[in-house]
Amino acid sequence: MPDIGDDIFFASILELNQRLRAKEFSAVELTRAFCDRLEKLGARYNALALSLRERAMRQAKEVDGDLSRERYRGPLQGIPFGAKDLLSVAGEITTWGAKPFAAQVFDYDATVLTKLAKTGAILTGKLAMVQLAGGGGYRYPAASMFGAGLNPWDRTRWSGGSSSGAGSAVAAGLVPYALGSETSGSILTPSAYCGVTGLRPTYGLVSRHGAMPLSWTMDKIGPMCRTAEDCGVVLRTIAGKDDNDPATAGKSFYFSPQFAREMKTIRVGFAPVDFNDWAEPATRPVFQQALDAFKSLGVTLVETKLPLFPYSAVTRTVISTEGSSVFEDLIESGRVDQLADKKQIAGLRAGLEIPARDYLKAMRIRRLMQQEFRRMMTSVDVLIAPTRHNVASKLTEPLDGPPSMPLTPNRDPGFTPLIGASNLVGYPALSLPCGLVDGLPVAIQLVSRPFTENLILSMGMAYQKTTNHHRARPKV
Amino acid sequence: MSKPLANGVTRRDLGIALAAASAAVVAAQETAPTEDLLGAVREQVKTNSQTLRAFEVPTATEPSFAFRP
Numbered sequence: 001m002p003d004i005g006d007d008i009f010f011a012s013i014l015e016l017n018q019r020l021r022a023k024e025f026s027a028v029e030l031t032r033a034f035c036d037r038l039e040k041l042g043a044r045y046n047a048l049a050l051s052l053r054e055r056a057m058r059q060a061k062e063v064d065g066d067l068s069r070e071r072y073r074g075p076l077q078g079i080p081f082g083a084k085d086l087l088s089v090a091g092e093i094t095t096w097g098a099k100p101f102a103a104q105v106f107d108y109d110a111t112v113l114t115k116l117a118k119t120g121a122i123l124t125g126k127l128a129m130v131q132l133a134g135g136g137g138y139r140y141p142a143a144s145m146f147g148a149g150l151n152p153w154d155r156t157r158w159s160g161g162s163s164s165g166a167g168s169a170v171a172a173g174l175v176p177y178a179l180g181s182e183t184s185g186s187i188l189t190p191s192a193y194c195g196v197t198g199l200r201p202t203y204g205l206v207s208r209h210g211a212m213p214l215s216w217t218m219d220k221i222g223p224m225c226r227t228a229e230d231c232g233v234v235l236r237t238i239a240g241k242d243d244n245d246p247a248t249a250g251k252s253f254y255f256s257p258q259f260a261r262e263m264k265t266i267r268v269g270f271a272p273v274d275f276n277d278w279a280e281p282a283t284r285p286v287f288q289q290a291l292d293a294f295k296s297l298g299v300t301l302v303e304t305k306l307p308l309f310p311y312s313a314v315t316r317t318v319i320s321t322e323g324s325s326v327f328e329d330l331i332e333s334g335r336v337d338q339l340a341d342k343k344q345i346a347g348l349r350a351g352l353e354i355p356a357r358d359y360l361k362a363m364r365i366r367r368l369m370q371q372e373f374r375r376m377m378t379s380v381d382v383l384i385a386p387t388r389h390n391v392a393s394k395l396t397e398p399l400d401g402p403p404s405m406p407l408t409p410n411r412d413p414g415f416t417p418l419i420g421a422s423n424l425v426g427y428p429a430l431s432l433p434c435g436l437v438d439g440l441p442v443a444i445q446l447v448s449r450p451f452t453e454n455l456i457l458s459m460g461m462a463y464q465k466t467t468n469h470h471r472a473r474p475k476v
Numbered sequence: 477m478s479k480p481l482a483n484g485v486t487r488r489d490l491g492i493a494l495a496a497a498s499a500a501v502v503a504a505q506e507t508a509p510t511e512d513l514l515g516a517v518r519e520q521v522k523t524n525s526q527t528l529r530a531f532e533v534p535t536a537t538e539p540s541f542a543f544r545p
Contacts, residue, residue: 361528
């Protein structure tokens with residue numbers, strides 16, 4: 001077997017595919033190299049839930065057979081990837097990160113995995129996650145049967161959640177890309193903290209069939225990759241209607257960077273207070289540079305205000321009510337007590353007590369949010385803000401502690417509620433690494449109207465053409 | 477230098493990972509008893525409820541979920 005070198009572990013999907021087709025290495029060699037690395041280093045970050053080496057090697061042999069007969073199935077063919085352990089793989093354990101489900105096995109594959117398999121993509125492992133994707137609300141990063149997600153940039157810090165293993169595994173070069181899921185922040189947060197590029201698609205663009213539900217009206221599945229271009233390549237494959245998921249919108253995604261809008265025609269809404277005030281002081285110069293970089297690309301920056309709504313109360317009410325309904329049997333049976341975080345247990349129990357009138361009121365307010373967001377987005381095409389206003393937190397820091405700068409009634413919130421708000425209205429978002437602060441990654445997010453992923457992806461690609469932040473690697 | 481184990485992970489690596497994970501687990505378990513936490517979470521639910529009820533919504537506003545038969 002030829003030595004295929006360490007650089008492959010940090011190559012993009014498109015780079016790997018080119019080298020595969022140029023026969024620099026075979027799919028079997030590539031897959032073996034990634035399986036070895038995932039198994040060797042996965043535990044170092046609490047990132048690996050389950051290695052799928054045997055299955056992966058079988059698939060890789062099939063891909064090599066196809067390639068030898070010049071049967072090309074696109075850029076994902078022969079490229080390994082990992083999937084958050086809330087996606088079912090037939091016959092394999094799917095834990096949802098939670099002890100009560102430690103032996104759970106489904107007899108079917110999640111739709112997204114079936115779609116990827118058809119293109120020759122090779123699933124090498126299931127990746128760790130916060131238990132039940134954080135349903136109920138957790139206090140500590142250790143709220144997982146796999147332990148806290150450890151950040152490859154500093155293992156005393158959290159990788160972010162709930163797609164913690166996906167963030168760590170992509171950042172540490174254990175997989176070229178991964179599938180994560182987001183209800184409210186679970187792709188964007190680990191992408192930001194681990195320094196990878198993460199795309200949360202429009203609600204309804206990607207099937208959730210075979211994925212653990214947490215909130216039927218908010219759950220999304222999306223890619224976490226090295227580049228915005230890779231995110232587009234993966235989204236093109238996993239998007240589309242699925243009769244098994246009644247929420248799918250019946251739309252496909254045609255990745256078309258060749259038809260990208262000219263940057264000078266794009267109006268980008270931002271809130272100066274995010275960059276000057278809400279961002280932790282040490283991060284401000286980096287976020288300002290990112291804003292300046294987009295300005296240099298030619299976009300027009302427009303000061304914008306989010307419509308005023310009780311975003312936090314609506315987000316909590318919707319996710320708690322739906323999540324506790326999903327896990328009603330777990331809660332009522334008492335097995336919920338096996339979870340690793342006591343606050344989460346209490347949160348799941350309390351969710352069953354939320355009155356129907358509160359849930360309905362939250363869903364009615366959501367309707368108004370959609371209307372106001374549509375109105376706001378007639379004057380701008382994209383919103384930009386720090387993905388998180390800080391670097392990854394220490395593992396021992398409680399996640400529900402007081403914010404470093406408390407909210408006060410007269411203080412302009414800027415876009416600080418953007419993650420919750422954009423999830424509530426179902427808009428897509430792209431998180432782009434934009435630099436390091438004290439050796440830890442920070443990221444900027446772009447949010448656009450439903451089903452306009454091409455717009456934010458093309459902006460991400462333009463940004464990544466002129467910067468190298470997405471190429472930064474932790475010392476693994 | 478730490479000697480690698482069979483799987484290539486050094487004892488030092490394992491030690492750091494286990495210490496970090498167990499410290500966080502211990503911290504998580506050292507929280508107040510579940511009853512207190514449940515009370516605190518119920519208070520949060522109540523606050524959310526009050527916030528939602530104080531927010532005026534036009535009578536004709538339908539909830540934002542969609543059901544397609």
